[in-house]
Amino acid sequence: MMPAMSEKIPSATCAPAVIASVVDLKVHFRSKQGVVHAVDGVTFDIRDGETLGLVGETGCGKSVTARSFLRLVPMPPGIAAGGSIMFRPRSVCPSCEGEGCARCDQTGRVPAACPACAGEGCGDCAGSGEETLDLLAVSDARMRALRGDRIAMIFQDPGKALNPALTIRDQIAEVFFQHRSAEILDAAGVDGSSVGPQTILLRRQAAQQSRGLEHALLALPPLRSGRNRITAAVDAMIAAALAETQIANPRKIMHRYPHELSGGMRQRVMIAQALACNPDLLIADEPTTALDVTVQARILELIRELQQRRKTAVLYISHDLSLVRRICDRVAVMYAGRIAETSSAERIFQNPRHPYTRGLLAALPSASHSRGQLAAIEGTVPELVDPPPSCRFSGRCPNETEMCARFDPPLEVVDDEHAVACFIHHEPPAGSGERPSFTAKTT
Amino acid sequence: MTAATGPRQAGQTAASVKLVLSLRGLKKHFPIREGALQRVVGQVRAVDGVSFDIRSGETVGLVGESGCGKTTLGRCVSGLSDPTGGAAYFNISQTDRDGLDALLNIPEAHHSEQDREALAALEAAHRVDQLTGPAWRRYRRNCQVVFQDAFASLNPRHLVKDIVARPLRVYGEATGLELTERTVELLEQVGLGRQHLFRYPHQFSGGQRQRISIARALALDPELIVLDEPTSSLDVSVQAQILNLLHKLQQQRGLAYLFITHNLSVVRHVADRIVVMYLGKVVEAGDTATIFERPQHPYTKALLAASPDLSQDHDVEMPTLEGSVPDPAHPPQGCRFHTRCPVATQACGWEVDDVVRWLEYREGLFDALSAVRRDSPFEAALVFDDEASAKALAAALRSDMVPAPMRAAMDEPALHGREVQLRFREVSEVGLAERGAGHVAACVLNPAGE
Amino acid sequence: MQIRDYILRRLMVLPILIIGTSIIVFALTRIGGSPIGIYLSHEMSPADVAEIEARFHLDKPLPVQYVYWISGVLRGDLGWSGVAAAPVTEIFPNKLAATMELAVASGLIAVALGIGLGTFAGARRNRLPDHVIRVVAVGGASMPLFWFAILLLIVFWVYLGWFPVGRSDPNIFASIAHPTGLYTLDAVLAGSFTALRDAVWHLVLPAVALGYGATAIIARMMRSSLVEELQEDYVDAARAKGLPERLVLRRHARRNALIPTVTVIGLTFGFLLQGTVVAEIVFRWPGLGRWMADAVLRGDQATIMAYVMFTSVLFLLVNLIVDVVYAYLDRRVVLGE
Ligand SMILES: Nc1ncnc2c1ncn2[C@@H]1O[C@H](COP(=O)(O)OP(=O)(O)OP(=O)(O)O)[C@@H](O)[C@H]1O
Ligand SMILES: Nc1ncnc2c1ncn2[C@@H]1O[C@H](COP(=O)(O)OP(=O)(O)OP(=O)(O)O)[C@@H](O)[C@H]1O
Ligand code: SF4
Ligand code: SF4
Ligand SMILES: [Mg+2]
Ligand SMILES: [Mg+2]
Ligand SMILES: [Zn+2]
Ligand SMILES: [Zn+2]
Numbered sequence A: 001m002m003p004a005m006s007e008k009i010p011s012a013t014c015a016p017a018v019i020a021s022v023v024d025l026k027v028h029f030r031s032k033q034g035v036v037h038a039v040d041g042v043t044f045d046i047r048d049g050e051t052l053g054l055v056g057e058t059g060c061g062k063s064v065t066a067r068s069f070l071r072l073v074p075m076p077p078g079i080a081a082g083g084s085i086m087f088r089p090r091s092v093c094p095s096c097e098g099e100g101c102a103r104c105d106q107t108g109r110v111p112a113a114c115p116a117c118a119g120e121g122c123g124d125c126a127g128s129g130e131e132t133l134d135l136l137a138v139s140d141a142r143m144r145a146l147r148g149d150r151i152a153m154i155f156q157d158p159g160k161a162l163n164p165a166l167t168i169r170d171q172i173a174e175v176f177f178q179h180r181s182a183e184i185l186d187a188a189g190v191d192g193s194s195v196g197p198q199t200i201l202l203r204r205q206a207a208q209q210s211r212g213l214e215h216a217l218l219a220l221p222p223l224r225s226g227r228n229r230i231t232a233a234v235d236a237m238i239a240a241a242l243a244e245t246q247i248a249n250p251r252k253i254m255h256r257y258p259h260e261l262s263g264g265m266r267q268r269v270m271i272a273q274a275l276a277c278n279p280d281l282l283i284a285d286e287p288t289t290a291l292d293v294t295v296q297a298r299i300l301e302l303i304r305e306l307q308q309r310r311k312t313a314v315l316y317i318s319h320d321l322s323l324v325r326r327i328c329d330r331v332a333v334m335y336a337g338r339i340a341e342t343s344s345a346e347r348i349f350q351n352p353r354h355p356y357t358r359g360l361l362a363a364l365p366s367a368s369h370s371r372g373q374l375a376a377i378e379g380t381v382p383e384l385v386d387p388p389p390s391c392r393f394s395g396r397c398p399n400e401t402e403m404c405a406r407f408d409p410p411l412e413v414v415d416d417e418h419a420v421a422c423f424i425h426h427e428p429p430a431g432s433g434e435r436p437s438f439t440a441k442t443t
Numbered sequence B: 001m002t003a004a005t006g007p008r009q010a011g012q013t014a015a016s017v018k019l020v021l022s023l024r025g026l027k028k029h030f031p032i033r034e035g036a037l038q039r040v041v042g043q044v045r046a047v048d049g050v051s052f053d054i055r056s057g058e059t060v061g062l063v064g065e066s067g068c069g070k071t072t073l074g075r076c077v078s079g080l081s082d083p084t085g086g087a088a089y090f091n092i093s094q095t096d097r098d099g100l101d102a103l104l105n106i107p108e109a110h111h112s113e114q115d116r117e118a119l120a121a122l123e124a125a126h127r128v129d130q131l132t133g134p135a136w137r138r139y140r141r142n143c144q145v146v147f148q149d150a151f152a153s154l155n156p157r158h159l160v161k162d163i164v165a166r167p168l169r170v171y172g173e174a175t176g177l178e179l180t181e182r183t184v185e186l187l188e189q190v191g192l193g194r195q196h197l198f199r200y201p202h203q204f205s206g207g208q209r210q211r212i213s214i215a216r217a218l219a220l221d222p223e224l225i226v227l228d229e230p231t232s233s234l235d236v237s238v239q240a241q242i243l244n245l246l247h248k249l250q251q252q253r254g255l256a257y258l259f260i261t262h263n264l265s266v267v268r269h270v271a272d273r274i275v276v277m278y279l280g281k282v283v284e285a286g287d288t289a290t291i292f293e294r295p296q297h298p299y300t301k302a303l304l305a306a307s308p309d310l311s312q313d314h315d316v317e318m319p320t321l322e323g324s325v326p327d328p329a330h331p332p333q334g335c336r337f338h339t340r341c342p343v344a345t346q347a348c349g350w351e352v353d354d355v356v357r358w359l360e361y362r363e364g365l366f367d368a369l370s371a372v373r374r375d376s377p378f379e380a381a382l383v384f385d386d387e388a389s390a391k392a393l394a395a396a397l398r399s400d401m402v403p404a405p406m407r408a409a410m411d412e413p414a415l416h417g418r419e420v421q422l423r424f425r426e427v428s429e430v431g432l433a434e435r436g437a438g439h440v441a442a443c444v445l446n447p448a449g450e
Numbered sequence C: 001m002q003i004r005d006y007i008l009r010r011l012m013v014l015p016i017l018i019i020g021t022s023i024i025v026f027a028l029t030r031i032g033g034s035p036i037g038i039y040l041s042h043e044m045s046p047a048d049v050a051e052i053e054a055r056f057h058l059d060k061p062l063p064v065q066y067v068y069w070i071s072g073v074l075r076g077d078l079g080w081s082g083v084a085a086a087p088v089t090e091i092f093p094n095k096l097a098a099t100m101e102l103a104v105a106s107g108l109i110a111v112a113l114g115i116g117l118g119t120f121a122g123a124r125r126n127r128l129p130d131h132v133i134r135v136v137a138v139g140g141a142s143m144p145l146f147w148f149a150i151l152l153l154i155v156f157w158v159y160l161g162w163f164p165v166g167r168s169d170p171n172i173f174a175s176i177a178h179p180t181g182l183y184t185l186d187a188v189l190a191g192s193f194t195a196l197r198d199a200v201w202h203l204v205l206p207a208v209a210l211g212y213g214a215t216a217i218i219a220r221m222m223r224s225s226l227v228e229e230l231q232e233d234y235v236d237a238a239r240a241k242g243l244p245e246r247l248v249l250r251r252h253a254r255r256n257a258l259i260p261t262v263t264v265i266g267l268t269f270g271f272l273l274q275g276t277v278v279a280e281i282v283f284r285w286p287g288l289g290r291w292m293a294d295a296v297l298r299g300d301q302a303t304i305m306a307y308v309m310f311t312s313v314l315f316l317l318v319n320l321i322v323d324v325v326y327a328y329l330d331r332r333v334v335l336g337e
Helices: A062-069 A140-146 A168-179 A181-187 A197-206 A213-218 A221-244 A263-275 A293-310 A321-327 A345-350 A355-363 B070-077 B094-105 B113-126 B133-142 B160-170 B176-189 B206-218 B236-253 B264-270 B288-293 B298-306 B352-360 B363-368 B387-398 B404-409 C003-031 C035-039 C046-055 C062-074 C088-123 C128-142 C145-159 C183-190 C193-229 C233-240 C245-282 C288-298 C301-329
Strands: A018-031 A034-047 A051-055 A078-087 A090-092 A109-111 A151-154 A281-285 A313-318 A330-335 A338-344 A412-415 A418-420 B018-034 B039-055 B059-063 B085-093 B143-146 B224-228 B256-261 B273-278 B281-287 B369-376 B379-384 B414-416 B419-423 B433-436 B439-441
Touching: A018 A062, A018 A313, A034 A051, A034 A062, A034 A078, A034 A313, A034 A330, A034 A338, A051 A062, A051 A321, A062 A078, A062 A151, A062 A281, A062 A313, A151 A263, A151 C233, A168 A181, A168 A221, A168 A263, A181 A197, A181 A221, A197 A213, A197 A221, A213 A221, A221 A263, A263 A293, A281 A293, A293 A313, A293 A321, A293 B298, A313 A321, A321 A345, A330 A345, A330 A355, A338 A345, A338 A355, A355 B236, B018 B070, B018 B094, B039 B070, B039 B085, B039 B256, B039 B281, B059 B070, B059 B264, B070 B143, B070 B224, B070 B256, B085 B094, B085 B113, B085 B133, B094 B113, B133 B143, B143 B206, B160 B176, B160 B206, B176 B206, B206 B224, B206 B236, B236 B264, B256 B264, B264 B288, B273 B288, B273 B298, B281 B288, B281 B298, B352 B363, B352 B369, B352 B379, B352 B404, B363 B369, B363 B387, B379 B387, B387 B414, B387 B419, C003 C062, C003 C301, C035 C046, C088 C128, C088 C183, C088 C193, C088 C245, C088 C288, C088 C301, C128 C193, C145 C193, C145 C245, C183 C193, C193 C245, C233 C245, C245 C288, C245 C301, C288 C301
Parallel strands: A051 A313, A051 A330, A151 A281, A281 A313, B059 B256, B059 B273, B143 B224, B224 B256
Antiparallel strands: A018 A034, A018 A078, A090 A109, A330 A338, A338 A418, A412 A418, B018 B039, B018 B085, B273 B281, B281 B439, B369 B379, B379 B419, B414 B419, B433 B439
16 A cells, blocks of 8 residues: 655654644635635644544534545635645554554554655655655545545444445445455455456456446356455455444345434444544544434444554544543644644643633533523634634633734643643734744645 | 422422423324335334423423434424323413322223313313313413424524514514514513514524524413423534523523423533433433432433533443334333343343344344244244254353343243244333432332332 | 335326326316317218217217216227327327337437436536536527427428438338337337338437437436535545545436436426427427327317327326336335325
8 A cells, every 4th residue: 555656745744653743724615705714724633543532613614624634625615725734654564464563562553664765764754764645735546545544534424424325335345445455356266466357357346446338247157256256255344344343233234225224323334434444544523423322422432442452543523522521532622713722631621721612611511500600602603704813712702812802822832732822821922923823834 | 190299499389389281191103104005004102101290480301312202292292293192281280280190090980970070170171182262372372392403493584573573473462563672672582682683594693593493482471481402403602602591581481491402411400300211201200419319210320321521530431321222113011221221120021022132133043033923022933944043042042142131031932843932921011100209210120219 | 115015006096097187188178169070071961960969979968978988998999080080099009109219219318318418517517518518408498399390400401411301211111010110129120220220310300309308407407416416425425435536426426316317307208298299290200299289270189188198197107117216216215205
């Protein structure tokens, strides 16, 4: 999975323990009212093997940020207004062939070597020797190779994210056809390297490239047995993937249509599909919002267990703070297209620094509030059409100072791990600079 | 069957406490039709015998998982759909309610002439489906609903002015200038104002739309509002605004709320009493504090454990429920929760379906199962394709592979060639039993309370 | 409901629908006046007229006349066609074959082209091909059929002489057998390439003229439902699996976009049947439509009723098929709700 060609030279790099790094990401939308700054300078890191929670209220840009990883934001109306998403894919650990050893921390995988220097360390990789890709700049073909294989996504509503017209089997099979056709041929006992017409047809079948008449040919005797072996091999892979998510009787379930399954089952299918190729990064966009609490608890357990076993990094998006606290290692709080605060989960809940985070936590109903006394945040989220250079939270903020309406507070580290974008924690820059914002210099 | 009658604030005598609504054995079944002739082949028991009271001025929280019948119950309560069994009694005093319960507890065959008359009088005065004329109108205007999806329940082509004023116009409460003034008044009560009169629903945010729905529900000055997940589609900060608003209105107008939700932290915050539903039945009901501090039913406990809460220690493993909610068209015997209950006993209603469900997890065996010949829910013969499978099942049923309480509840499985004959002890439905003052639960464990 | 149950149920109500249709057809035709005119000539005496009236039961009250007619229909007697001067049943099959050949050919063109163009445009929303196809589709949906047909006739027959009118070259078709009455099929069965070429050549103009409107409707529907489907989550989910855009479109979006389109295809069939009347007149195609037009002008009620009955039943059947296909495509539909 490592083509020996160099993709775009990375313009920003990430620290070694980081698998993905969003740097000053800006995604805007053209609308009748003007340009909506839906995501406007978002910066955060996802560390290797961690679960990072991205929380915020409706419309603050969580999904747009998540979709940007896979370039799934529709353009137009979307506009890639800047920034980059650096990603370090992993490859199979050479010492243990994926079995797990000390060198790879029992994960069986190590960072892929930089194609420019073969791991020696060069300018491209800032001396780290690891391959770093800018997801917003790689070629379409490379992006497709990453999707579903190295980076996978779970959507909010499993009822909508599964195609109603295809069986579960047909949908999960696609992942294997796209990314594991060599393994399928192997398992089916087809010699993938020969160049006979039969093999070519089967090879195309295993990569889901057959078209029109080929299907008819594949159904005829000389090829039929090969095709059936491929089907059997894929079925086995699908059954294994479904079994991982504790679905009973996977061989039966996989022939069902999505509407024949319960919500929880559907989300398990989505998870099985997302984890089928053992991705390095899993993006979960509110995976339990559409589910019941008891089902939600099971799904969360499942995600957590699979994540810990496979050491997959997870970007977990939610608007439910208590849930994020339960499953995330670190949290980034988003407000109106910006990151307001990032920190470890523990700290953010014990010692929230940003007035918005504090407001959110206080607004959660609990036994300790007397009725009618919930601390609602007054006002509404600002329109994101051509926002002025001020703190996005000014106007609703209880701690607002005169400074807040004139300058835009940058996200700055206030103590180890904890970064806040608010003037009560750091001074505004000297002078009346135009828009003291994130240092936008990439791309 | 006096469900959850908790002590009311001091100073109120039984007679003076008014019950806005009393539900007694309320049922709503939906027919399932099949075949070319569309014959009714079964019933979805969406609500299956629910009893509880709503006192004036209180908030009753109704919680439960998706599909357990909360919305259906709310629609029956507010008169939007007619129950298929049982009844709701409107505006009944506590003494009358006690009298009614006493009469309902006597089997109909044993009613004396006097009983019959008394019952007929009570029903004519209070039973919702027997109300007529002005009494019916009074009931309809006194029970209003606010739905979860404010956008879907507001006509997108009507102005806010028309939406909020509609109930007033329909009931002939006001016209012309007075109508507009009353509408503005209502909007102001929910934190909107005159400037919003001439706008369409899509020009508002989610929270504002929910405010419009509330204003519309308030128009006729009702005593009871059914709130069907009023904040589920809202953000926490907006939710807080709406919850504060609802509380303010309750204080000002002495409203009673039936607050339907699946969010336990919300219900804990808003409700005086809580009713927990599972698969069309009430499994537990009691004061909010009691339910949260001393839950008695295993389902309530599981629900509480599964709901994330900030105050909770987040490192604790979440105890989770196995399986999914069974089909309400074929509710399990005995206790409906026994298919998922972590502490089920042999007396909980184990039945043939449990064996079939268990078999679904054994691929080989399940594929070999060719027929189930049922004599009753508790007795059946499982027919397999081959003798070996039948033998394997019989052996498994005697081993640790199946839950111990299930084994204990059944007779020794009899093996006849390719058939396995099963027989479970018959168990009747587990009813609600008193667990303390105003606290009831439907579970065979600890029936006497702790 | 199972698909099988659904079909059974629909078939069970079909006779009722047909009887209802027949009553309406009968009543509406009789509103146009007594059918006696077609049998009369100037030489007849009042006694002759009365005799004819009695022979055809026209002196009885209407309900009785209906019973005579419908029992005749059930016995396979559709009455006497004054226009053709022969029993309706004798002429009907030939004309029907001609019309069906035309309708099916234009239907196939419309479905294939409509779905193809719609998909092409929907996948390229708001880009040049989309705009071009939309303009073409608007033209098709709004241009009157008779005008477009005459335009084609003038350009391709009168000026260019590329295509002929009529149904076939009688010299070629006199020599081969007509087991089906569909000339293209007959030619294939007879193994005659010249005959096939001739049949197709004659078919092109009327089929294109007739199919254009339907193509436009289907293409527009396909485009808009595809655009809608492409915004669904499962399309993004398919992309997130790494599927190339070609497969996202073909395997995922297109199949679901077909679901609403199928309903429209069923409705379009009625539109096509109607159009055959105009197309057959313009291109001198010897089918039911032209016969029907003559019958209407001359008050030949037996023919009119036979034609209307037949097309209504056909339309009912086509819609049943459409519903079944719909249920097959959309596994979620609860049939009969
Ligand atoms: N396809 C689109 N076209 C136009 N605007 C869009 C589009 N997608 C998103 N936006 C805008 O981007 C903003 C952020 O949307 P996003 O979906 O990321 O919010 P979110 O944080 O995921 O909210 P939610 O919690 O409701 O899922 C919204 O204000 C929305 O108006
Ligand atoms: N009109 C109907 N016809 C048939 N079945 C129905 C109908 N309405 C509801 N049901 C069934 O009744 C059961 C209860 O539904 P209901 O909507 O009351 O659940 P709920 O508790 O409100 O769930 P949720 O939390 O998802 O809103 C469900 O199984 C549902 O499928
Ligand atoms: S910068 Fe000012 S307005 Fe913004 S959050 Fe901080 S104090 Fe509030
Ligand atoms: S009766 Fe109680 S113990 Fe038995 S299954 Fe039901 S909830 Fe569990
Ligand atoms: Mg989102
Ligand atoms: Mg509901
Ligand atoms: Zn290793
Ligand atoms: Zn390098």
